[in-house]
Amino acid sequence: MRITCPCCGERGLDEFSYRGDATLSRPAGDPPLPGAGAEAWAEYVYLRDNPSGPHRELWYHGAGCRSWLVVTRNTRTHEILDTERAVNVVRATRKDAEA
Template identity: 60%
Template sequence: MRIPCPYCGERGNAEYAYLGDAGVSRPQTPLGAALEGATLDAWMNYVYLRDNPAGAHRELWYHASGCRAWLIVTRNVSTHEILNVEAANGAIRDGRVGAL
């Protein structure tokens, strides 16, 4: 699989590190606070539960062997077709993904 970096151009996936789902947000309660009821459920869901969709999916990738930029890659997880790549800092600034 080749990922087109917005800064370096198209590169092989061996240059990248995969972080995971770009749509997952940390619960607002600090981890050191008392975790009870809904708060505990929110942390359990954040840590252990992930969707496994077929089709288009937004993911966080880190260009470790290149420009060291965080990227949001939208790809079809069934075919590995890359649909879109954008810099994560722009998406964070615009509120389309949580802070890294």
């Protein structure tokens, strides 16, 4: 498999490591505000979908620029449809939420 890192260009699979689903977001946990409920945390930590088709997932370019990436991969074909820096994805998501 080949992944195109936005910083480093196209590289072989062995430079990357896989983490998992990039569509999950960490529940709020800031004291003294009440944190999210146990159910939300259990879902975030343990429950995963097993989608067939395009899937957004987190990869780490550990043998390259050390960027965390959001890779859109077709789980049926291993086709890589898109690669973004994770930090940019989070920032864009927050901007959308604020707007």
